[in-house]
Each structure stands twice: as C-alpha cells, then as structure tokens.
Amino acid sequence: EVQLVETGGGLIQPGGSLRLSCAVSGLTVTSNYMTWVRQAPGKGLEWVSIIYSGGSTYYADSVKGRFTISRDNSKNTLYLQMNTLRAEDTAVYYCARGDCGRTSCYTFDCWGQGTLVTVSS
Amino acid sequence: DIQMTQSPSSRSASVGDRVTITCRASQSIRSYLNWYQQKPGKAPKLLIYDASSLQGGVPSRFSGSGSGTDFTLTISSLQPEDFATYYCQQSYSTPITFGGGTKVEI
Numbered sequence: 001e002v003q004l005v006e007t008g009g010g011l012i013q014p015g016g017s018l019r020l021s022c023a024v025s026g027l028t029v030t031s032n033y034m035t036w037v038r039q040a041p042g043k044g045l046e047w048v049s050i051i052y053s054g055g056s057t058y059y060a061d062s063v064k065g066r067f068t069i070s071r072d073n074s075k076n077t078l079y080l081q082m083n084t085l086r087a088e089d090t091a092v093y094y095c096a097r098g099d100c101g102r103t104s105c106y107t108f109d110c111w112g113q114g115t116l117v118t119v120s121s
Numbered sequence: 122d123i124q125m126t127q128s129p130s131s132r133s134a135s136v137g138d139r140v141t142i143t144c145r146a147s148q149s150i151r152s153y154l155n156w157y158q159q160k161p162g163k164a165p166k167l168l169i170y171d172a173s174s175l176q177g178g179v180p181s182r183f184s185g186s187g188s189g190t191d192f193t194l195t196i197s198s199l200q201p202e203d204f205a206t207y208y209c210q211q212s213y214s215t216p217i218t219f220g221g222g223t224k225v226e227i
Contacts, residue, residue, distance in 0.1 A: 035217075037165075045157075045165060045208055047217040058215045094164055103171045104153050106212035111164035 002026035002110045004095050009115030016085050016119075022078040022095030022112055029071045033098030033105040034078045036069060038091035039114075046091070049080065050098065052105075063089075085119045092116050123147050123211050127220035134225055140196040142223045144209035149189045153213035156185055156194045159222075160205045169194065170212075199225070 008020040022034070036048040049059045049069040057069050068081040078095050093115055096108040124147035134140050144154065152172040157165040167176045169185035172192055182197040196203055204227060209220040 044222045045159075045210075045219040047219065050215065050217070060216050096164075102212075104212035106153075106210075106215075106217050107155050107167065107170045108157075108165075108210075109167045109170075109176065111166075113164055 002097070004097070004110060004112035006093060006095055006112040006115040009093065009117045011118045011120065012085055013121050014086060014119055017081070017083045018085065018117060020080040020082065020093055020095075020115060020117070022080075024076050024078065024095075024097075027097060027110070029076050029078050030073050033100060034069075034071065035096050035098055035106075035108060036078075036080050036093055037096060037108070038089075038093045038117075040088075040091045043091075048093070050106075051078070053100070082117070085117075087119050090117060090119045122216050123150060123213065123218050125209055125211055125218050125220040127207075127209055127223050129223060130221060131224040131226065133227065134199050135227070136199055136201060138199045140199050140203075140225060142194045142207055142209075142225075144187075144192045144194070144220050146190045146192075146211055150211045150213040152188045153211055154185070154187065154192045155210045155212055156183075157208045157210065158203075158205045159208065165208065168207075196225075 003025045035050040095112045097110040098105045099109045126145045154172045156169040159165045173185045206224045
C-alpha cells in the first residue's frame with residue numbers, strides 16, 4: 001500500500017523558514033515524479049513544485065527563488081524547504097506522486113493528508 | 122501559463138440528479154485533463170485522467186469527456202457521498218494549473 005505522510009508544518013513568523021517532509025512508503029521517490037500542491041484556507045488547489053525522477057525541478061512563479069524541492073534516497077522522503085515566508089504562503093501543503101504510467105506524469109494519483117503552514121506574527 | 126476556468130463555481134443538487142461540470146483551458150491541452158474530488162479536510166482524490174479514463178476504484182457514474190479546450194465531468198446519478206468539491210487540472214505542461222473548483226452541495 002502506498003502511503004505519503006507530510007510533517008513539518010506549524011506557525012511561523014513572516015520572513016521565517018520551514019522545511020516540510022513527506023515520508024513515502026510503497027513506492028520509491030527517486031523513481032517517480034513527486035510534487036507539492038497547496039491549498040490556502042477556503043481556497044482552491046495551487047501547484048507549488050515538482051521534482052522529476054531524473055532530478056529536474058520546477059516551481060510556480062509565486063515561490064520561485066524562495067522554495068526548494070529535494071529528496072533523500074536513503075530515507076525515501078521528499079522535502080520542501082520554504083524560506084522568506086509570507087502571509088500568502090499560509091496553506092495546507094500536500095505531497096503527491098505523479099504517475100508516469102499514464103499519458104502524463106503530471107497525473108497525481110497518490111496524495112498525503114497534508115500539513116498546515118501558518119505564516120503570521 | 123495555461124488558465125483553467127471551471128463552471129459553475131457551485132451547484133445545488135439532489136440525490137439522483139445528473140450533474141455536469143465544465144472546464145475550459147485557455148489554450149489547447151489535447152486530452153491532458155484530470156478531474157479530482159475533494160471532501161472537507163481531506164486530500165484530493167483522482168477521479169478521471171486523460172479527460173475520459175476512469176481511475177481504478179471510481180464508480181462508473183463518473184465520466185469525463187472533451188479535448189482541446191473544453192471538457193466536462195458528468196455524474197450520472199448523484200449519490201450522498203458525491204457531495205464535494207471538484208477540480209480540473211491540466212497535465213499538459215508546467216506550470217501545472219487547476220481550475221477554481223466546483224462545490225456540489227445539497
């Protein structure tokens with residue numbers, strides 16, 4: 001059974017940093033496209049970042065230069081390092097797997113339960 | 122960036138109703154369109170991929186159609202567990218974009 005478990009969320013002051021983790025079981029992070037999607041309170045889904053199986057990374061313009069996606073092969077874990085946080089980064093952050101067995105690797109079939117990040121003074 | 126526009130933003134319906142949700146892309150995305158269902162406090166769940174392919178385990182009352190710029194999600198006979206918010210997502214290119222969501226409520 002595939003399981004994704006996000007941790008690391010919490011209350012952080014504007015300008016601060018936070019690192020989210022997504023511990024994965026049942027699949028190998030390095031063999032898959034892995035992504036972060038966020039959802040501000042009461043709002044819709046917003047894609048944040050993706051890392052390809054080959055290691056290439058891409059970001060939404062809203063986080064480019066502030067967030068960094070990475071992975072640890074030995075821990076089978078995905079990360080999102082978030083720096084210079086702003087109030088508008090407040091959201092539930094989900095990790096998900098992009099299934100390259102489909103026509104597009106940007107089809108997200110397995111999701112974690114999410115972790116809440118609140119940026120406020 | 123490809124903009125995804127869903128309509129309606131909310132839909133009142135009753136059990137047994139046929140419900141149709143539309144999604145329009147700002148440019149052609151061929152059939153690279155996915156639909157997700159999200160219930161309050163839960164992660165999104167993949168329903169339909171590649172515009173019309175049913176994800177495993179998803180009831181057959183859900184169906185998708187369309188290509189190019191115009192897409193439709195149809196629930197043939199709404200069940201109590203279907204009251205949720207539905208999102209389309211283009212899987213054609215980065216930045217990956219979602220529609221604004223359609224809340225199906227009683």
